[in-house]
Amino acid sequence: MGLRKALRLYVITARGDREEVRRVREALEGGATSIQLRAKSVTAREAYLAGRQIRKLTREYGALFFVDDRIDLAIALDADGVQLGPGDIPIEVAKNVVPNLIVGASVYSVDEALKAEELGADYLGAGAVFSTPTKPEARVLGLGGLREVVKRVSIPVVAIGGITHENAGEVMKTGVDGVAVISTVMCAPDVKKATQELKNVVGGV
Ligand code: TZP
Ligand code: MG
Numbered sequence: 001m002g003l004r005k006a007l008r009l010y011v012i013t014a015r016g017d018r019e020e021v022r023r024v025r026e027a028l029e030g031g032a033t034s035i036q037l038r039a040k041s042v043t044a045r046e047a048y049l050a051g052r053q054i055r056k057l058t059r060e061y062g063a064l065f066f067v068d069d070r071i072d073l074a075i076a077l078d079a080d081g082v083q084l085g086p087g088d089i090p091i092e093v094a095k096n097v098v099p100n101l102i103v104g105a106s107v108y109s110v111d112e113a114l115k116a117e118e119l120g121a122d123y124l125g126a127g128a129v130f131s132t133p134t135k136p137e138a139r140v141l142g143l144g145g146l147r148e149v150v151k152r153v154s155i156p157v158v159a160i161g162g163i164t165h166e167n168a169g170e171v172m173k174t175g176v177d178g179v180a181v182i183s184t185v186m187c188a189p190d191v192k193k194a195t196q197e198l199k200n201v202v203g204g205v
Pocket of ligand 2: 106
């Protein structure tokens with residue numbers, strides 16, 4: 001699957017530990033096209049052990065596998081890509097050290113988006129589209145800001161932050177390649193059903 005298509009329904013772990021792997025499988029069954037291992041508050045060892053299982057599952061389901069923040073974990077897990085924010089290793093360094101790794105940049109403004117593209121990012125995670133309790137400190141880009149990002153860059157864009165079944169349709173109308181979600185899928189009582197229903201809104205293979 002090409003990168004743009006793989007960004008359509010991008011599901012991110014809430015905790016990134018082994019207990020969450022069952023829900024990752026359900027998200028893949030429901031049609032997630034990418035999975036990101038985001039593990040802010042577990043040890044690198046725990047994230048690695050969860051990541052090994054997620055790597056295997058994503059291969060089984062033909063989805064891409066990304067690691068948030070940490071290039072060391074991305075390499076150790078043979079991930080398809082890494083998602084780098086302002087506090088992580090610089091984009092151009094990651095591209096130099098591991099040329100085959102897809103590098104996504106987390107951007108919170110049009111300026112950051114333009115800069116990340118210039119530095120060689122392969123795609124952008126742009127947000128927060130809406131304010132979200134999952135990351136309350138994230139700057140809010142809004143639908144207008146998102147539309148502007150899409151207009152100004154030529155690399156693929158996935159939208160993130162506060163995306164639900166109710167608003168995913170208008171998010172897609174901004175021209176983004178897809179939506180990235182944590183709580184709408186990973187915290188749903190029925191993960192597979194929540195994924196399928198979101199897929200019905202955003203479309204794609
Ligand atoms: N980056 C910007 S907003 C956000 C991240 C990681 C959190 C997204 O979580 P949710 O639950 O889908 O709003
Ligand atoms: Mg990050």
